[in-house]
Amino acid sequence: MHASVARRTLGTLIPPKVATPAAVTGGTGAAMARVVDFYSKLPKGPAPAAASTGLKARFFDGKNASGGPLVVAMLTLFGFGYTIDYNMHLKHHKNHHH
Structure with missing residues (x-):
């Protein structure tokens, strides 16, 4: 399997790079707001049972x-x-x- 095929296949498993080290430790509050906004939109609780x-x-x-x-x-x-x-x-x- 080629590296690009493996990277494309595994690309859906890796979360987007929202929480970069610069955004978390940086002095700007806007970058951290993006991180908080992203994680606040994620569903809470257990996943619903699949029909x-x-x-x-x-x-x-x-x-x-x-x-x-x-x-x-x-x-x-x-x-x-x-x-x-x-x-x-x-x-x-x-x-x-x-």
Whole structure:
């Protein structure tokens, strides 16, 4: 991976450079006001619970949790495999009777 790709990927994880050492220790109150203003806008408290959607939330989480979709997926795969095997067996009998 190139350095620029890694820097771009990790760029979203690094907070903006608002609280530079010069702004915090400097004599200007305007620079420190920028730092205070930035941090005062951040949300307070725990993060809200993400609304879970999709198949996992519908079938495996909550009060309607069941293993039904897993059983259906297994039966579908079995039926698909059996159909392929049966058709290959018919092709075998087409030319080679036993």
